[in-house]
Amino acid sequence: MKKAVTGAVILILCAVLMIPVLSLSFGSPAVSQGMDDYFIAHGQEQTGANNIVTGIVFDYRGFDTLGEATVLFTAVLAVGLVFRKLKRGEEYEYE
Amino acid sequence: MIEVIAHTCIIAGLIISAAMIVRFRDLISAAIAFGVFSFLLSLEFYILQAPDVAIAEAGIGAGLTTAIFIIAIRAVGRDEEVEE
Amino acid sequence: MNMSRIVRTVADISFPFILIYGFYIVVHGHLTPGGGFQGGAVIATGIVLLVAAHGHEAVARQITGNLLKNAETFGLLLFIITALIAILLGQGFFTNWLANTGMLFGTPVAFGPGPGDLNTAGVIPIMNIAVGIEVLGALSIILYYMLSGAQEAR
Known part of the structure; x- marks a missing residue:
């Protein structure tokens, strides 16, 4: 009984979630918002990069890349804190 | 036509491998299934014309994450505990 | 933990090619798909x-953890300093x-599609190299930490 109810709920959820998927234009660009037209028109001469994606990631949106690099650095710090070498006789303290 | 066939095959493989990740009791098998999932996802990104994301997904998802999972599984034991 | 001689030889042969492909992705980040993060x-x-083929200790003797830590810090510092120099020149950050x-x-680069020139794009190649060095160090040092922690747990 419980399994049947769970399966029915999952099937109904899948059917509901498939409705917007079928109406998407899959694999083709979305409606233009004006911003991407500006980047495509001016990105090459302003940044000098032929790859507009890199031009946006490292120049127009440089703060995002700085945040990404900082997040990676912090993740390494946290992993190093968890797996640090204990001194002789020292034990982890739990609150 | 060929694009629709490729999309269908890759998305079917994604769903199958995702189900296998959940179903496997052996954790190393689940980690390998996760690698297959990431590889198929990177293929899908490439077909959807996002090669940047495809390279990142293939390097990190299929390469590094699988390795880190396997290292962790070797340390904690490879069988999943079944809670009834 | 050591793999067989066949695995070790194949890993040794294919490692330089993987290295060159990664640095190609980093350096050509402003011309072709890819960039610092992907190349790293x-x-x-x-x-x-290499670690899977030779074991942790043998690799850590050649590529030490301190080298990778320094690479990570150097990459992040190079990235921030490159962005800060713009302030010294009287322009905005980044x-x-x-x-x-x-x-x-x-x-200067001409508008329109073209094969591209490596000597373009201003600070973008420098930032690509900085992020590449940082990501290479960060992801490898996470692996090293995991390996040393897993050995203690056994």
């Missing part, structure tokens, strides 16, 4: 291959102060 991840995958000046990486 590819190089870290090569280090994973301004592309090298583009179209005729200096290093400063050749």
Whole structure:
């Protein structure tokens, strides 16, 4: 009984979630918002990069890349804190 | 036509491998299934014309994450505990 | 933990090619798909291959953990300093102060599709290299930490 109810709920959820998927234009660009037209028109001469994606990631949106690099650095710090070498006789303290 | 066939095959493989990740009791098998999932996802990104994301997904998802999972599984034991 | 001789030889042969492919992705980040993050991840995958073939200790003698830590810190510092120099020159933070000046990486580029020139794009190649070094160090040092922690737990 419980399994049947769970399966029915999952099937109904899948059917509901498939409705917007079928109406998407899959694999083709979305409606233009004006911003991407500006980047495509001016990105090459302003940044000098032929790859507009890199031009946006490292120049127009440089703060995002700085945040990404900082997040990676912090993740390494946290992993190093968890797996640090204990001194002789020292034990982890739990609150 | 060929694009629709490729999309269908890759998305079917994604769903199958995702189900296998959940179903496997052996954790190393689940980690390998996760690698297959990431590889198929990177293929899908490439077909959807996002090669940047495809390279990142293939390097990190299929390469590094699988390795880190396997290292962790070797340390904690490879069988999943079944809670009834 | 050591793999067989066949695995070790194949890993040794394919490691330089993975390294060159990763640095190609990093350096050509402003011309072809890819960039610092993707290239660094590819190089870290090569280090994973070496560790899987030779074991942790043998690799850590050649590529030490301190080297990777220093690479990570150096990459992040190079990235921030490159962005800060723009302030010293009287422009905004993250301004592309090298583009179209005729200096290093400063050749102006014509509009439209083309094969591209490596000597363009101003600070973008420098930032690509910085992020590449940082990601390579960060992902590899996470792997090293995990390996040393897993050995203690056994």
